[in-house]
Amino acid sequence: MNAPTPPLHLLPEVNQRPVPPELVEALQAQFGTRCSTALVVREQHGRDESSFDVPPPGAVVFAHSTAEVAQVVKLAAQYQVPVIPFGVGTSLEGHLLAVQGGISLDVSQMNKVLSINAEDLTVTVQPGVTRKQLNDEVKSTGLFFPIDPGADATIGGMTATRASGTNAVRYGTMRENVLALEVVTAQGETIRTGTHAKKSSAGYDLTRLMVGSEGTLGVITEVTVKLYPLPEAVMAATCCFPSLADAVNTTIQIIQLGVPIARCELLDSTTVKVVNQHSKLSLPESAMLLMEFHGSPAGVQEQVETVQAIAADNNGSAFAWAATPEERTKLWTARHNAYFAGVQSRPGCKAITTDTCVPISHLADALLDSVTEAQEAGIPYFLVGHVGDGNFHMGYLIDPNIPAERETAERLNHQLVERALKLGGTCTGEHGVGLHKQGFLVAETGAGAVDMMRAIKRALDPLNIMNPGKIFTL
Known part of the structure; x- marks a missing residue:
């Protein structure tokens, strides 16, 4: 690796922008009780499954349609206030945290299956549809949606984080299974990317750009994905x-x-x-x-x-x-x-979770050395792996009141990821970068590639209001 070794990443940088009272008044005028500043609602939307403790967003808006999402984004752009898309909060790397304050835009109530095209093996859904809900609604057709990250995540969130899971070794990840999107841009405009066709050579592949963008380029409001016949x-x-x-x-x-x-x-x-x-x-x-x-x-x-x-x-x-x-x-x-079994095995603990993915020929080197390091460190852990595609997860169980334990867990995470990169792998196979893996992005892709990502971000979101502070900082 030519890139410098990233420092241990312990806590996110928090630099919150306040939500102006005028913006809250404008949102409440349009959304009524679906715009909340109640602390309990904000706190619910200010945490995910990561171990980071960050102040909650300044307000939460529950959208019911693409038009409403566009209204929120336009108002946020007018006041230059961050917008953080929220599904069901199952993220593991701090994607949902309001590190720069702003509005949590909850799309979980946009949960309709819009069209099932059984003949074409596709389905179009709103972003709040969960994977279990989707499979319940298509099972009568003899088809199913195979992407299974474990949690009953929303399809919008799975798309935004390029999720995969237990079936990826045969059916691929969200990258291979998303055909088309509807997205509200940082300017509050609505665009469509992709088609229902299985392939296209028309222009830039904006669908793939949005898949895995972690809410930093726009808000996903509609997703068309592939379905598969239920196996005999x-x-x-x-x-x-x-x-x-x-x-x-x-x-x-x-x-x-x-x-x-x-x-x-x-x-x-x-x-x-x-x-x-x-x-x-x-x-x-x-x-x-x-x-x-x-x-x-x-x-x-x-x-x-x-x-x-x-x-x-x-x-x-x-x-x-x-x-x-x-x-x-x-x-x-x-x-x-x-x-959850791991977390409950040590009451009061928090889990520092990490995942990497390596070429299958290097799986033994990456995984066995990581387990040995965890055992030698004496810190409780759990290990699960989608090892069929070279992807595995470590969860280090720490007492949040003992700083030395967090430092040990972060050191182990650091060593695990560095090893994966040296073996030709990635710092994250499916969790995404979020806050936790930012230090490794340059090491994996190179400074030039990250600079290109920043250029794309600035071009599409010049005010830096779309989930700022995630993937990289500007």
């Missing part, structure tokens, strides 16, 4: 290993052999233990892979046999199958609750 057969399984290295090597061989596995999740023995306690399960407390196979009955059987053989070569044992929908739901619910 689904089988889930767990497999135990005597060591974490055996589980990781099994994953690498599965992917390198080209097995079209739908999910391949890793938990270490520490994490399995806290998951068992939280979800009242009795999984063997050893390194474990949670896997799922999609396809025809014959195709699934072939995948299962291949994976069993690979696992056996790596000392895998105790295969346990979850064939019914109820069994699979129980298994994956427990996996998705691993974050």
Whole structure:
């Protein structure tokens, strides 16, 4: 890496801009009780799942339509006040925090499925639709939306952070699955990007520019995504290993052999233990892979046999199958609750979470060294990984009243990310940059690339009102 090593990033820089009373009066005149300055409402919109403690926004507005979003942004631009889009608050890297004050623009009530185009395998939704709601509404068509970050996040938020999750190894991320957007710009104008067609060569790819922009370029008000046929057969399984290295090597061989596995999740023995306690399960407390196979009955059987053989070569044992929908739901619910299981395992703690993604050939180097460092530091942690695509997450459980613990967790995070970058990976596979990963962006992309990002930000948002202070500072 040619870029300088970033400093440890402990706390965000807070430089709040006040919301003028005239702006609040104008918003309340248009939105009535849907514009709130009540402290409890502001505090609810001033925190996410990150460990940062930042003052809440000056006001919260609940929008019901694209036109209302445009009204809010135009007024905010008039007074040069920040606007922070808000869905359901599941962000892990501080995306929703009002580090420069302003208005939290809540789009969670924009939650209609606008059109289901089963013949074209697409659906168009408002940004407040959650992934579970979307799948409930399309299941009668025999289709489903596969992107599953764990939390029941909104489609708008998932688009803004370029989310992925447990199914990404087979179905890709939001980047591959968003076809078109409606966006309110920083000037309060409404634009459309992309079409319902599967591909296009027409002009700049503004859809991809907005996917992953974390609310810094505009407010997403409509999303068209791909749907997929429900698989004819689904089988889930767990497999135990005597060591974490055996589980990781099994994953690498599965992917390198080209097995079209739908999910391949890793938990270490520490994490399995806290998951068992939280979800009242009795999984063997050893390194474990949670896997799922999609396809025809014959195709699934072939995948299962291949994976069993690979696992056996790596000392895998105790295969346990979850064939019914109820069994699979129980298994994956427990996996998705691993974050909450970890946090509840140390009452009063906060989690310093991080994720990286590396080329699959370097997964063992990145993951095993990171676990060794955490164990040597003596800090409680949990580990989960979408290891089928080289992505894994560490959560360091700290006592917020002990500064030394936060510093230790940030040092471990720093070492983990630096290692991933040296191995050709990224500082964040799916959480996004937000506040927490800003120090690594130059190290990953280079100063020239970040300068280009800043130039785009200044061109599209010259007043710097769209979620300022995220990804990078101007």
